[in-house]
Amino acid sequence: MAIKRGDIEVYLSENVFMGLILSSVEVYKKECFGLLLGYKTQQKYIVEHAIPYQSARRGHKWIELRSDKWKIIQEVLKNFPKLDMIGDFHSHTMYRDVRADVTLSEEDIIHMYPDELQLVIAVNENRRSMSWATNPDQTISGTISGYHFKLAAYYFPAEDNNNEKKNSDLLHTAKILCPFVFE
Numbered sequence: 001m002a003i004k005r006g007d008i009e010v011y012l013s014e015n016v017f018m019g020l021i022l023s024s025v026e027v028y029k030k031e032c033f034g035l036l037l038g039y040k041t042q043q044k045y046i047v048e049h050a051i052p053y054q055s056a057r058r059g060h061k062w063i064e065l066r067s068d069k070w071k072i073i074q075e076v077l078k079n080f081p082k083l084d085m086i087g088d089f090h091s092h093t094m095y096r097d098v099r100a101d102v103t104l105s106e107e108d109i110i111h112m113y114p115d116e117l118q119l120v121i122a123v124n125e126n127r128r129s130m131s132w133a134t135n136p137d138q139t140i141s142g143t144i145s146g147y148h149f150k151l152a153a154y155y156f157p158a159e160d161n162n163n164e165k166k167n168s169d170l171l172h173t174a175k176i177l178c179p180f181v182f183e
């Protein structure tokens with residue numbers, strides 16, 4: 001599957017970054033899964049909240065949220081018109097000796113909608129400490145407390161996606177900006 005480098009930037013605030021890190025270590029080595037709330041401009045996704053789904057059932061390579069729970073969440077969010085559901089996040093974890101990476105699985109791609117952001121956090125155990133850095137592939141990575149994290153963001157540009165047809169050739173990466181970790 002071809003992945004294009006997109007022009008869109010994803011801005012993660014301090015509380016979003018903390019939410020992503022804590023959600024993924026809390027359930028490690030299972031995967032976490034949650035909702036991204038915020039707003040989108042032409043060039044940026046501004047993520048204001050990363051909220052883990054507490055009722056989602058988790059396995060190593062799967063996560064399931066019941067549709068009735070999902071409906072309640074959508075109903076409640078209608079009361080907060082300034083915040084949009086801009087996408088979701090989930091983690092990938094180390095399995096036996098296989099280190100996790102941020103590559104989306106077939107299943108991840110099937111569940112993506114045009115214009116929605118998909119944020120992936122790959123978590124691996126790593127004793128050696130590495131400072132946080134922005135990588136050439138638009139991801140950010142670094143270590144905290146013996147874990148190595150790599151965060152990647154993906155989207156399907158809406159304008160290329162008439163008829164809701166999903167073409168994995170159009171998958172784009174977005175550039176992650178998180179000033180908090182580089183301060």
Ligand SMILES: [Zn+2]
Binds near residue numbers: 090091092104108120
């Ligand atoms: Zn995944």
